[in-house]
Amino acid sequence: MSIKIRILDTNNFVRFILDDIPEQVEITENVLKKGAENKLHLIITTLAIVELNNVLLYEYKLEKKQRLEALKLITNIHHLDYPDKKDKEITGLAITYFNKYNLDLEDCYNIAYAKIRDWELFTFDTELKKVAKIEGIRRMP
Amino acid sequence: MNTKNILLKVSKQGQLTLPTWLQEFGFERNKSLQAKINEEGELVISSKVTDPIEELKGMFKGAKRNPDFDGLDNREARQLRNKIRYEHKNKNIGHE
Numbered sequence: 001m002s003i004k005i006r007i008l009d010t011n012n013f014v015r016f017i018l019d020d021i022p023e024q025v026e027i028t029e030n031v032l033k034k035g036a037e038n039k040l041h042l043i044i045t046t047l048a049i050v051e052l053n054n055v056l057l058y059e060y061k062l063e064k065k066q067r068l069e070a071l072k073l074i075t076n077i078h079h080l081d082y083p084d085k086k087d088k089e090i091t092g093l094a095i096t097y098f099n100k101y102n103l104d105l106e107d108c109y110n111i112a113y114a115k116i117r118d119w120e121l122f123t124f125d126t127e128l129k130k131v132a133k134i135e136g137i138r139r140m141p
Numbered sequence: 142m143n144t145k146n147i148l149l150k151v152s153k154q155g156q157l158t159l160p161t162w163l164q165e166f167g168f169e170r171n172k173s174l175q176a177k178i179n180e181e182g183e184l185v186i187s188s189k190v191t192d193p194i195e196e197l198k199g200m201f202k203g204a205k206r207n208p209d210f211d212g213l214d215n216r217e218a219r220q221l222r223n224k225i226r227y228e229h230k231n232k233n234i235g236h237e
Contacts, residue, residue, distance in 0.1 A: 011215070019199030032194050051219075058222045060204040070200060073193040104226065125233045 006031065007043045008080075010051040017070055018060070035079045043081050046091055046109060049074065053105045064098075071095050071105075090116050101131050111135060 012031070015024040035042035053071060056062045074080065075091055082088050090112045097108035107128045114121040114137045121132050121139040132139045179185050210218050 013197075017197055017199070017201050018204055019202040025198070029194070029198065036194070054222045054226065055218075056201070058225050059207050059210045059218065060201065061207055062201060062204060066201065070197065073197045073200075076193040104230070106226075125230070127233045 003038065003041045005041045005043060006035075007045070008048065010048045010055065013048070013052050013074065014055050017056070032077070035077075038079070041081060042079060043083060044074070045083055046087055046094075049091060050105050050109065068095065068099055071098075086116060097131070097135070103127060103131060107131075111137060114138075 008031070012024075012028045015021050016028045016032075019025050031040065031042070034040040049071065052074075053067050056067045056070065072095060075088070075095065082091070090109065093112035093116060094105065094108040097103065097111055098105050101108070103111075107125065110121060110123070110128070111132055113119060114132065115135060119138075121128070121137050122141070123129060123132075123139065124141075129139055177185055210221065213221060
């Protein structure tokens with residue numbers, strides 16, 4: 001019998017982290033545990049990770065250190081998979097850049113994609129260009 | 142037989158400094174591993190096993206929601222987040 005694949009929404013993690021709606025927290029916990037028991041194949045997208053960071057930042061005004069802690073824990077859930085096999089590595093590197101530089105997580109993802117895929121970065125963002133240069137990423141204009 | 146030497150640095154407090162390549166597997170430098178010499182003179186490396194799911198659950202319980210988002214549904218909240226972000230982002234590309 002094949003295992004069902006279930007993609008997780010940003011909101012699942014927001015509720016779970018804030019523990020503010022008990023019934024939704026319980027459902028999320030059960031789903032995560034079923035993933036750990038290989039009863040479900042759980043997927044998270046890079047978009048959901050970025051959105052989670054933005055919800056915690058703009059809606060709950062959590063410090064970067066706190067958001068980083070949450071993001072690292074999510075990437076440490078071993079049974080949580082990504083749509084593309086490279087996404088886990090790219091997410092890890094994006095979070096490393098996010099920790100290291102004063103950039104938005106979205107920008108850190110762009111640098112991480114460029115670094116890991118050996119792509120050229122095309123941006124008008126001066127801060128992003130500076131970091132790309134430090135990280136040895138080809139860029140234009 | 143092929144062998145590979147790995148340099149592990151252990152502080153006087155028994156903390157282990159991991160090579161960079163090991164950190165890429167999710168081990169955090171100076172945090173998750175401890176090293177000590179036991180009574181038999183063996184080097185024992187141990188890790189504190191934590192469950193990220195347990196740590197995530199309620200880790201920011203009680204965080205106050207920004208009142209600007211009160212009464213907004215998911216889509217409206219997303220639009221407001223994007224608006225705030227791009228006001229900041231535009232400064233970096235010269236569109237103040």
